[in-house]
Amino acid sequence: MNSGIDLQGTFIQSLSDLGISAELAKVLWMPFPMLLMIIGATVGVLVNVWLERKISAAVQQRIGPEFAGPLGVLQPVADGLKLVFKEDITPANADPYLFTIGPILVVMPVFISYLIVPFGQNLVITNVNTGVFLWIAFSSVVPIGLLMSGYASNNKYSLIGGLRAAAQSISYEIPLALSVLAIVLMSNSLSTIDIVEQQSGYGILSWNVWRQPVGFVIFWISALAECERLPFDLPEAEEELVAGYQTEYSGMKFALFYIASYVNLVLSALLVAILYLGGWSSPIPIEVLSNLIGVDPATSWVQVVDASLGIGMTVLKAYFLVFLAIITRWTVPRVRIDQLLNLGWKFLLPIALANLLITAALKLAFPTAFGG
């Protein structure tokens, strides 16, 4: 496996050639990935909102946004602008501090989790050892923000919505973590890079989804529940709770919740792609292809193609899963809160445990196929 393109190394190298010390060059490099992450996540959200509206329209035999830009692609931007300029209302008797901190606490961990999403061999912001574990840890901070905003709104619907959100994300975090653990068991590492590398041997055949079909389903269901997507959007069930914890919010604070939910959806889809669908690796390995046409895989243009194909593949897989989530939204009716908790604790949790045990047993029995 070649190392691919190393942007950071090249940047630091070229700056030190200009006479700047390597350390300062590293400091100068730092803002780029951060900015890239924020911009990438935001653009991902815009695309996601547009897709959601268009696909929902198609499913319901409507046209959807049409006039803002070609095919309505600028509609999410218009939505965002509208929310920015809307009046920001803090209800009377609400707790102004908690009311403001709540949405911020919801958004931040989701954006930070993008740190560990790799788009290629070196196209990751930090290749930390804790990898996916960091994501699970950060996503567990979100319910605190939801509880905070639910409590601070001084509205019983908000409070119930916040409590439901917290209950839901606590109970679905466990099957989620257990199915991730089965993957980690196979790749011997928590790092997302290592997890993708481990699946990149034989193209589509070596993807984890064939070795972990049960884990894949559990992970996807739990991820939908964590993102509060239909059929699990109980915290904001319109018919029961008006809009749950978002009831009293307007303007930019509401937009933060909105962004957080969509960023979270894209993030979950990206992580499913990384953990189960081979991340940046294409269905047919690029080495095989370049050997077919008789080009050395180490040539620079093949490297560039490889890197862009990696980004494209990751995004493509992620948006396929987003598409699946949107289709599911219009197919499955919302579950009740007791059905939701039953599904989490009595169905997904035992199956995830059994899946983990079976994976461990298979790893001992067939170390070649299940990561020795």
Added chain:
Amino acid sequence: MQIAEGVQLVTFGILSVLMLGAALGVVLFANIVYSAFLLGGVFISMAGIYILLNADFVSAAQILVYVGAVNVLILFAIMLVNKREDFKPLKNNWIRQGTTALVCAGLFTLLSTVSLVTPWAISTTTIPLASSIVPLAKHFFTDFLLPFELASILLLMSMVGAIILARRDFLPDSVGTSTPDSLTLPERPRELVGK
């Protein structure tokens, strides 16, 4: 390594101030919900200090377990029970507060003397660990096996206990009778402001 060291120092300072401030807030706020949220702040700054000590796994576990589970459950309990009532201030409240402050100050001096007197074996050379997960796991399954298993048995016991408590079926014989004393918290009733 000057910039890195400077960043480390500043981060340590910010984290310590945050942690101490949040901890004081937990104790001193009258509103119990604020205290619970600040407790989350304490846990998160503690996780930051773990990162400064090169213990990345422990810090992520700190966030997952303490912020994501323990603190959320505390908040849950508070929000399901807390009725936002204003209580009458107790008579001679300053005696209680003074005693608490005294005890706390005593404990603080005791602990700080202990930490100052103890000859800590500080190794000045930092060992950059490739991954702290594997050594942690090795410790868990070799020399720390017994404490690890005991802790898990303790957790299992508490879980079984919680389930038994939660499953206790209580059917009131007649509607309207007050709940028996065994189901109420042994707490002295306090008078409300309005009464």
Added chain:
Amino acid sequence: MLKFLKQVIDYGKETAQAAKYIGQGLAVTFDHMQRRPVTVQYPYEKLIPSERFRGRIHFEFDKCISCEVCVRVCPINLPVVDYEFDKASKKKKLNSYSIDFGVCIFCGNCVEYCPTNCLSMTEEYELSTFDRHELNYDSVALGRLPTKVTDDPMVTALRTMAYLPKGVMSPRDLPAGAQRANSNE
């Protein structure tokens, strides 16, 4: 033990069945994605109201004999008929007539009972205003010639489902002179 095993098997079967049903549902949803939109792009396209559509009420001042039948048949006595008795001609002389469309339920009783047919239903349904008092139409407003969807050059008028030829589902791009189904009956 066997009973427990049976329970487990039944549970598994139920799960598989649930998964199957969700899969079927997804297939239905997916199938809908490739169908044509059924919606009408409102400000640019409008449906032609049917013949018996009950829209804004039209009133002809000169035909009215101030008999107040419309008031009596109205469920809420809504029309306001302001007249005075002209002693010279021994007839009622109408001063003004008004209906508040913010209150009217468009039941059409007044139109039905009007002895001189001075009240009639129009196709107009775009009555929204910024102030509800503007919905109180006086005899001048009620007497305005109703607009028709088919006369508006800005609007593509579309036929509703019942007025399409047999087997045609989309009102767009109909051949000229296409007759509705069962039109000869």
